Amino acid sequence: MPSPFDQSTYQVRLDWGTAGLARVAGADIVVVVDVLRFSSTVIDATAAGAAVALADAERWSRNGAAVAAAAPSDSTVLVGGIRNAAAVARAVQTIQERRQARTSVAVIAAGELDETGALRFAVEDQLGAGAIVSALSARGIDHTAPDAAVAAEGFHALRGAVRHMVGASGSGRELAAGVAATARIEAAGLVPTSVADAAALDAVDVVPMLHDGSFIRFD
16 A cells, blocks of 8 residues: 555655655655755756766765665656756756656755754755755646645745855754864865855756766756
């Protein structure tokens, strides 16, 4: 029997973390949303022409990289956030047109891990997921699960305050106060995206896609 939580009757689905990815019925596309720092840093690195190995990303990202690594092998894995929400929606539409079939999308908000290792809600990932669901809806990909619809409406209501919300979030304040995460990213040869830039809506027109173990530009 299908689970009442698998969202399988909807084209656009949303859940949290690796457990949420497992809970949502297998989707044709998995969009990983980990705004601070995984998504934004990988987006910017890909836009600059770099390929980011998943194995390397797992060394400095406990959340977003873990979701990408756990995605089903037959799913197309994209990386999304606030910075490239419209580009993600366009990529999804392109994939659907190439497949010539209705294409299901699981938007997975990575969330954050607390000091016990338990998943906690992350404001920035809720907003990033909502921005992507909203952009999908604008392209007519709008058969959304309630979870996805709530995220999109939350983004609409707070669109004018996204930069403030991300900066004022617990994750934003934590990154502003610490250097450990930045050092790990820089050790991997990448430039970490700032908290302010991670909250810039549609600043980048590039979507990273996982291919043969590395994130490359979707074309």
